[in-house]
Amino acid sequence: MAFAATEDRPVTVDRIPKHSNETLTRKGPLAAGCQAEKPVVPVEPLVRMAEPEELEWIGEQSRRLDGRSPEEILAWAIERYFPRFTMATGLGPEGCVIISMLAKIEPRVYVFNLDTGYQFRETLELRERINEKYGMNIDLQRPDLSVAEYERQHGGPVYAHDPDRCCHDRKIAVLHRVAVHYDAWATGIRRDQSPTRADTPIVKWDKKFGLVKISPLAAWTKKDVWKRIVGEEVPYNPLHDQNYPSIGCQPCTRAVQPGEDERAGRWSGSAKTECGLHTGKD
Ligand code: SF4
DSSP states (O other), rough: OOOSOTTTTOOOGGGGGSSOTTTTTTTTOOOOOOSSOOOOOOOOOOOOOOOOHHHHHHHHHHHHHSOOOOHHHHHHHHHHHSEEEEEEEOOHHHHHHHHHHHHOOOSSSSEEEEOOOOHHHHHHHHHHHHHHHHTTEEEEEEOOOOHHHHHHHTTTTTGOOOHHHHHHIIHHHHHHHHTTTOEEEEOOOOGOOOOOGGGGOOOETTOOOOOOOOTTTOOOOHHHHHHHHHTTOOOOGGGGGGSHHHHGGGGBOOOTTTSSTTTTTTSSSSSSOOOOOSSSSO
C-alpha cells in the first residue's frame, strides 16, 4: 500500500502499479496468417485530451486564482479534484513548502517522489524527516529497472551520453504510470526560477500527462519560499546550505558559483535545462 496511516486513504492510491510498465506497453496485432504474437513494443501511453470548453474554463480559473495565496489555490484544487489530485516532488524547497501546506489542508493527498535511483542520500533522508514531522507518507515511485539492471542493459550510465533518454526512462515514464490515476497535479514551479518558467500560469492543461497542472507558488519568489521555511521550520535539504539551490540526481547536479542562475547546476555543461516533466517536449 502506498498509504498505511489511516483507513480512509483514496482508493485510487492502492491501484497505482509500482513496478510495472503496463501503461507503457501494448501488444502488437497478430500479423495476417501468423499464429505468434509480435513482440511487445514500448509505446507512450494514451493521455486524455482536454475539450476546448475545458481549456477555456482552466484559463478562467487561472486568471481568477492569480494573486490568491498558495493555500487558497491548494484549497481550490483539493475541493475540485481530491482524491484525484496528486503531487510529484523532488523535495526541493518549494515542494517541501507545499507539503507543509497540504499537511494542514488535506494530508491525504497522494504525494510521491520519482526515485530514479540516482538521488542524493540527503534527499532520501529529507523524505523521512518530512514524513515524521507532518505524519505524511511521501511515496517512492521507481522505474521498472534498478540502476544496476538499467546500466547493464545500456552498457553503462545513460545520463553520461543521453540525459534526455535517462530522464525519460527514469522519470517521465514513471510519472505517466502514476498520472493515469489522477485528474490534476500540483507542482512547485515558480516564475522567477528561470526564463523558461517565467510565464507559468497558476492553472494550465498539461497535455503531456493529460492532467490539470496547478502551480500554487508560481507568483512566489525564492525569498517568499525561504521565509516560510525559516518561519515555520519546514524541513529542507542540507545541500541547499552548500551552494546547491536546485537539486536533482547526484550525477547531474553540481554546486553553483556566486551570480549563477539557481538552476545553473543542473545538467551543467550540456544544453539540457529541464528533465522534461515541465516542458512541452519529451
Ligand atoms: Fe538520469 Fe540525470 Fe535525468 Fe537523473 S537527472 S534521470 S541521472 S539524466
